[in-house]
Amino acid sequence: xxxxxxxxxxxxxxxxxxxxxxxxxxxxxxxxxxxxxxxxxxxxxxxxxxxxxxxxxxxxxxxxxxxxxxxxxxxxxxxxxxxxxxxxxxxxxxxxxxxxxxxxxxxxxxxx
Amino acid sequence: xxxxxxxxxxxxxxxxxxxxxxxxxxxxxxxxxxxxxxxxxxxxxxxxxxxxxxxxxxxxxxxxxxxxxxxxxxxxxxxxxxxxxxxxxxxxxxxxxxxxxxxxxxxxxxx
Numbered sequence: 001x002x003x004x005x006x007x008x009x010x011x012x013x014x015x016x017x018x019x020x021x022x023x024x025x026x027x028x029x030x031x032x033x034x035x036x037x038x039x040x041x042x043x044x045x046x047x048x049x050x051x052x053x054x055x056x057x058x059x060x061x062x063x064x065x066x067x068x069x070x071x072x073x074x075x076x077x078x079x080x081x082x083x084x085x086x087x088x089x090x091x092x093x094x095x096x097x098x099x100x101x102x103x104x105x106x107x108x109x110x111x112x
Numbered sequence: 113x114x115x116x117x118x119x120x121x122x123x124x125x126x127x128x129x130x131x132x133x134x135x136x137x138x139x140x141x142x143x144x145x146x147x148x149x150x151x152x153x154x155x156x157x158x159x160x161x162x163x164x165x166x167x168x169x170x171x172x173x174x175x176x177x178x179x180x181x182x183x184x185x186x187x188x189x190x191x192x193x194x195x196x197x198x199x200x201x202x203x204x205x206x207x208x209x210x211x212x213x214x215x216x217x218x219x220x221x222x223x
Contacts, residue, residue, distance in 0.1 A: 035211075042213045042215050042216065043202070045211060048208070048209050055209065099143035099145065099160045099162060100145075100160055101211060103154035103156070103157070104154050106152075106153065108152075
């Protein structure tokens, strides 16, 4: 069964460093998303991406965050200068149409 | 941002019992998704309901979307230990495609 793949599974970084989280969405999907889940809290929407541009973003997705689809298969989330409060599980999701969003296993980001 | 309240937050029952998890909002959603999440993993999509009043069945799981598309329920019949996990509801907002998640219901089914 097709699945969303995320790498790495765990990323440890120093505060202030840049990180790039990578995702390979399901191949025929057109909509791509990033969500995050801080430990013990609910899953929160960050950004959605369609037709090579951001279609929607939340208040969390500030200038420190950016997304890119560098080629036909990858979808990345970059955090330019990480803060302690960026520590969370980051989930990539993809869908053919809006409602049916399939999630990856996540990347655990630990900012020290 | 629309809010979803999920209840109960924790539920511990014996094998064979029935249970219902509720997801409520004062806002209308264009669709409602139910996910199951295991520790350290991503949410796994169980079902999507789109039409007000819609009922979908997945083996022992029955999902219902409220007539006004503001609430949903998940009913499990004859729960089994394998049903143990975190169940999340997520609503797709009427404008845009973002999902708003509930807090989740941690279900434990004891043998």
